[in-house]
Amino acid sequence: MKNQEPEFNIKDVSQKLFFQDEIMTLAKGNSPYLLNKSRLVYPAFFNKIYMIQPNLKNSELIFCIYLKLNLTTKEIATYTFVTPKAIQNRKNRLRKKLSIPSDVDIYKWFNNL
Template sequence: MKNIAEDEIIRLAKENSPRLLSKFKILYPEFFEKLAQIQSNLQNSELIFCIYLKLNLTTKEIATYTFVTPKAVQNRKNRIRKKLNIASTVDIYKWFDENL
């Protein structure tokens, strides 16, 4: 059952669907609880970007799905790093995997 839900999350991410955030919140409430403990005032667009990172999507994939340039995705990664206090020496995907 979980695989069907995960497949739907990936599909929603690829479609850049507005339903991605609410669906992810239902399936993984602890993800948002942990994020809120680190940084409580993230905007929805930042939460969605965090979902993309948690899904381990590459910069190029995120750029494709969200209709922005890879450079814009890199800039967003840097802003998220600052907001979540992730050191530049730390792999952001590994951080999301281990901490959220």
């Protein structure tokens, strides 16, 4: 029997937009609540990530959220207080861990999950 995370159903479009805006605000503020809130709003996304690589650290999962939100390297660097080069290195390491081919756009890959 498969252990599944409970689904967080959002039926009202305005409520869904509210949660997406809240996640974006948490991301921009580099909030410690970003991961937990994202798990509630995007449970299917996290299930798919765990199926591909179950051993990702929380910091790597948070980085996945930034990529899912389509934030640029510069934006992620600004929000997380690191250099754009460090973000580019993190993208490359994450590509290897998740087996994302180098010719695939990483943002499209996360959006297609």
